Amino acid sequence: MPGCVARRTEQLGRRIFSKKAADRAYRGRVLPKVFESGDVLISVDRLSTASLADVERAARRTSVNRPPLQGWAVVNCGDVRDAGRRRVRASPQTDNPYHADIVLLPTIPTTTFTGRDLRKQHAQELAKIARWQPSSTWVVPSS
Amino acid sequence: MKTASSRPQNIDSTIAGSPQGWGLQLPAPEAKPSHGSDFEDALKDLEESPDEAREEGYAPPAELATRNARRLLHRMYELRPCRYEVYPTQDREMCIYVPEGRRSVLVTCDPDGGVHCSTSLERGHSRTYYDRDYAADPPPSFLREALATLDAV
Numbered sequence: 001m002p003g004c005v006a007r008r009t010e011q012l013g014r015r016i017f018s019k020k021a022a023d024r025a026y027r028g029r030v031l032p033k034v035f036e037s038g039d040v041l042i043s044v045d046r047l048s049t050a051s052l053a054d055v056e057r058a059a060r061r062t063s064v065n066r067p068p069l070q071g072w073a074v075v076n077c078g079d080v081r082d083a084g085r086r087r088v089r090a091s092p093q094t095d096n097p098y099h100a101d102i103v104l105l106p107t108i109p110t111t112t113f114t115g116r117d118l119r120k121q122h123a124q125e126l127a128k129i130a131r132w133q134p135s136s137t138w139v140v141p142s143s
Numbered sequence: 144m145k146t147a148s149s150r151p152q153n154i155d156s157t158i159a160g161s162p163q164g165w166g167l168q169l170p171a172p173e174a175k176p177s178h179g180s181d182f183e184d185a186l187k188d189l190e191e192s193p194d195e196a197r198e199e200g201y202a203p204p205a206e207l208a209t210r211n212a213r214r215l216l217h218r219m220y221e222l223r224p225c226r227y228e229v230y231p232t233q234d235r236e237m238c239i240y241v242p243e244g245r246r247s248v249l250v251t252c253d254p255d256g257g258v259h260c261s262t263s264l265e266r267g268h269s270r271t272y273y274d275r276d277y278a279a280d281p282p283p284s285f286l287r288e289a290l291a292t293l294d295a296v
Contacts, residue, residue, distance in 0.1 A: 020195050020230075029228050031240060032249055036232070067198070117259075117270070120251075124263045127240075128247045 005088040012044040013072025022070035025132035035123035042102040058096040073130040181226040188229040196231040204231040205254030212237035243293040
């Protein structure tokens with residue numbers, strides 16, 4: 001059911017399809033661009049609401065035109081909602097019941113600080129608190 | 144003649160992007176070849192950025208953005224030797240990113256030659272912008288102050 005995700009400890013995963021971005025996340029360096037979105041909604045999977053295998057199957061079903069799923073950049077729901085500037089909304093889809101959106105709450109842009117800048121700021125904040133969760137097919141980089 | 148509009152615009156500041164140190168010149172980056180493997184890795188990322196953009200389905204990064212990123216990467220490494228993540232974005236920008244715990248610095252070189260420096264702390268965020276007149280040779284304080292926040296107690 002759509003609605004706010006209430007549990008602070010719930011794990012939210014932003015999909016990573018780029019091998020290079022995945023390798024960086026494995027090194028503890030989740031890039032801000034992983035959380036960038038052209039919108040005020042950042043699409044994520046609710047990793048702790050089912051087995052990882054089930055969530056992964058749904059993720060692959062709904063990203064057939066993308067490169068292979070490498071894994072997720074994972075953030076805690078409670079940290080995402082930090083300072084009341086974001087909220088998390090469950091938004092189940094037909095093929096993915098584990099889907100949710102991080103909603104960037106409205107902030108008034110200024111002439112020098114646009115909505116795009118604000119989205120980038122959110123992405124940077126989320127990246128620094130994210131950790132890596134590999135998919136079942138991800139391979140540890142050789143070097 | 145540089146105009147006032149070329150000066151850094153400090154936005155939502157928790158850290159002043161002060162113009163102190165303007166006019167100081169760091170040695171030409173190319174004159175210091177003794178950078179470590181972290182630097183070489185970051186430089187390799189920069190060289191491979193067109194491939195990374197292709198992998199992501201992006202247009203290749205702008206040449207001017209790449210050139211500015213290379214210059215700034217040298218300077219940042221001289222100021223704080225560590226591993227920098229260098230990557231392209233879907234907007235043809237080049238980014239240099241360094242996280243440290245719950246703090247991070249993100250330098251974004253845009254396709255038009257401007258440079259944004261975004262510092263994210265435990266609480267608060269600061270952002271400074273240099274337009275194309277300054278981006279190719281920004282004052283050292285611009286980077287020094289941003290990078291210093293990563294190590295501040």
